[in-house]
Amino acid sequence: MTEMPRSEVFDRARRDARDEQEPIGFVLAVAGSSSRVVFDRAALMGSADDEDLVAASAGQVGSQIKMRVGPAWLVANVRSLALEGVASDRIVADIDFLGEGDEERLTAKLYNFRRGVTRYPVPGCDVFAVTTADLKQVYAAEDRASIGIGTVYPTRDVRASLYIDAMLGKHFALVGSTGTGKSTTAALILHRICELAPQGHVVMIDPHGEYAAAFKGNGALFDVSNLAMPYWLMNFEEHCEVFLTTQGSERQVDADILAKCLLAARAKNRLGQEIAKLTVDAPIPYLLSDLTSLIQNEMGKMDRAGDTAPYLRVKSKVEEIKADPRYGFMFSGMLVADTMAAFLARIFRMPGEGKPISIVDVSGVPSDITSVVVAVLARTTFDYAIWSRNEPQRPVLLVCEEAHRYIPSSGGASSSVGRILGRIAKEGRKYGVSLGLVTQRPSDLAEGVLSQCGTIIAMRLNNDRDQAFVRAAMPEGARGFLDSIPALRNREGIVCGEGVSIPIRVSFDALDEAKRPASSDPLFSELWCESGGEDQIISRTIARWRAQGR
Numbered sequence: 001m002t003e004m005p006r007s008e009v010f011d012r013a014r015r016d017a018r019d020e021q022e023p024i025g026f027v028l029a030v031a032g033s034s035s036r037v038v039f040d041r042a043a044l045m046g047s048a049d050d051e052d053l054v055a056a057s058a059g060q061v062g063s064q065i066k067m068r069v070g071p072a073w074l075v076a077n078v079r080s081l082a083l084e085g086v087a088s089d090r091i092v093a094d095i096d097f098l099g100e101g102d103e104e105r106l107t108a109k110l111y112n113f114r115r116g117v118t119r120y121p122v123p124g125c126d127v128f129a130v131t132t133a134d135l136k137q138v139y140a141a142e143d144r145a146s147i148g149i150g151t152v153y154p155t156r157d158v159r160a161s162l163y164i165d166a167m168l169g170k171h172f173a174l175v176g177s178t179g180t181g182k183s184t185t186a187a188l189i190l191h192r193i194c195e196l197a198p199q200g201h202v203v204m205i206d207p208h209g210e211y212a213a214a215f216k217g218n219g220a221l222f223d224v225s226n227l228a229m230p231y232w233l234m235n236f237e238e239h240c241e242v243f244l245t246t247q248g249s250e251r252q253v254d255a256d257i258l259a260k261c262l263l264a265a266r267a268k269n270r271l272g273q274e275i276a277k278l279t280v281d282a283p284i285p286y287l288l289s290d291l292t293s294l295i296q297n298e299m300g301k302m303d304r305a306g307d308t309a310p311y312l313r314v315k316s317k318v319e320e321i322k323a324d325p326r327y328g329f330m331f332s333g334m335l336v337a338d339t340m341a342a343f344l345a346r347i348f349r350m351p352g353e354g355k356p357i358s359i360v361d362v363s364g365v366p367s368d369i370t371s372v373v374v375a376v377l378a379r380t381t382f383d384y385a386i387w388s389r390n391e392p393q394r395p396v397l398l399v400c401e402e403a404h405r406y407i408p409s410s411g412g413a414s415s416s417v418g419r420i421l422g423r424i425a426k427e428g429r430k431y432g433v434s435l436g437l438v439t440q441r442p443s444d445l446a447e448g449v450l451s452q453c454g455t456i457i458a459m460r461l462n463n464d465r466d467q468a469f470v471r472a473a474m475p476e477g478a479r480g481f482l483d484s485i486p487a488l489r490n491r492e493g494i495v496c497g498e499g500v501s502i503p504i505r506v507s508f509d510a511l512d513e514a515k516r517p518a519s520s521d522p523l524f525s526e527l528w529c530e531s532g533g534e535d536q537i538i539s540r541t542i543a544r545w546r547a548q549g550r
Helices: 006-020 041-047 132-138 164-169 182-196 236-243 248-267 288-300 309-323 340-347 367-387 416-431 464-473 476-482 534-547
Strands: 025-031 034-040 064-069 072-083 090-103 110-115 126-129 146-152 159-163 172-175 202-206 219-222 357-361 396-401 433-439 455-458 492-497 504-508
Touching: 025 090, 034 041, 034 072, 041 090, 064 090, 064 132, 072 110, 072 132, 090 132, 110 132, 146 182, 159 164, 172 182, 182 202, 182 396, 182 433, 182 504, 202 367, 219 340, 236 248, 236 309, 236 367, 236 416, 248 288, 248 309, 288 309, 340 357, 340 367, 367 396, 367 416, 367 433, 416 433, 455 464, 464 476, 476 492
Parallel strands: 172 433, 172 455, 202 357, 202 396, 219 357, 396 433
Antiparallel strands: 025 034, 025 126, 034 090, 064 072, 064 126, 072 090, 090 110, 146 159, 146 504, 455 492, 492 504
């Protein structure tokens, strides 16, 4: 009996491997990034009973298909479906090409997947269902630094990962309507980042006091009781937002008075005297009492032009802020010393001491200066990155919860916080500042900010305007996934952009109770069955209310 040549055995094995999987359709038309295929309805019905959940979902909107082009597999995403005719057994689908992987010669399996397409299929090319084994190769995290955040839908064992360097290097945004698990997902991503980088530098601005509970073990927690942010860290623009109450031409007069007196107050400090060309923006400590004295002196000068009203306005506002205990965390007489180095070290976690994240709870900050506090934190982060360019680099991640409050589409550019966060979005990556935006209303963000985010994580969005806004910011290849955003369940999301190899639908991991933010909704049906102790509840609440304490 003659032995079959080795090459023939090889070819037969390869043919058998190819024949194992039946085609479910063929390519109808090819046009750049998107094309059109025809599915056989009977073939789709047959694959629906497959034990492999991925293969069983073949042909659905948002599912993946593959086609053989030379020695490679081309992977595409199904964007839309329509019957070819009312009585037809053929389904026409629009698809978007995602990338390609090599075909293993013996088993015909896909491996070495990469984004982009080098060769397109020709019309008539067979189309096959993607399997779980294929998805494991497509979503393999390679050897790049990554964090696991969940499983790829509809599988239970294919892990979804984010490439941490690509995600943070070009900013990221997490969007989703209230109640979709957005805060828990933000906490999950930050926990995974902290686990990967225990010596990292993360600053989280928390407007509702939700995240302190989630990061007790691995974060430094700051609120009005221990933030101790020196008022003299503010630049002139931020001083104007706090101390000036007028608009139009009157505001310009008040600003000129404040600029002159503020510069003189900074110059009285020994540090200010050592600087040859001191500016009004330089973070030099000064006394609030010196500022009011200088305003008083300017008002009393004989050569002064105009009336005394602008001087009295500015002086009274400074004294009002200084006397109000609600502003004590920032405008206290105890914060005059040069504590800038200690403040930066605490907030930026340098060194981190195993707690790489700072949670800055601004829920107790008076509402009229909340935006200024956030502006100081953001600008300090950016300025530190600029002035430390010649030092060993220490990148900082700045995460903004409720970002639409600080960078609103209407008037965002007119506030100091809107300007600095917009600048970080545009220029931050050059200096090692990464921006993470978390918002439930992406359409309320300033135009262009969302498009600066290289990675977008979109959870369910109920508002049509928000969906359209996110769709405009996402790459074209994700269009098939975007159509499923309104249908996402809680703790599910679409991830696309630099942080993933191709767009994915993710079922996010569950977090331990101790690591979740305190953002759960009240259960009316249970809480309205409880009774007793209402008098004490009301009296304690009134006491805190009157004392403006928490």
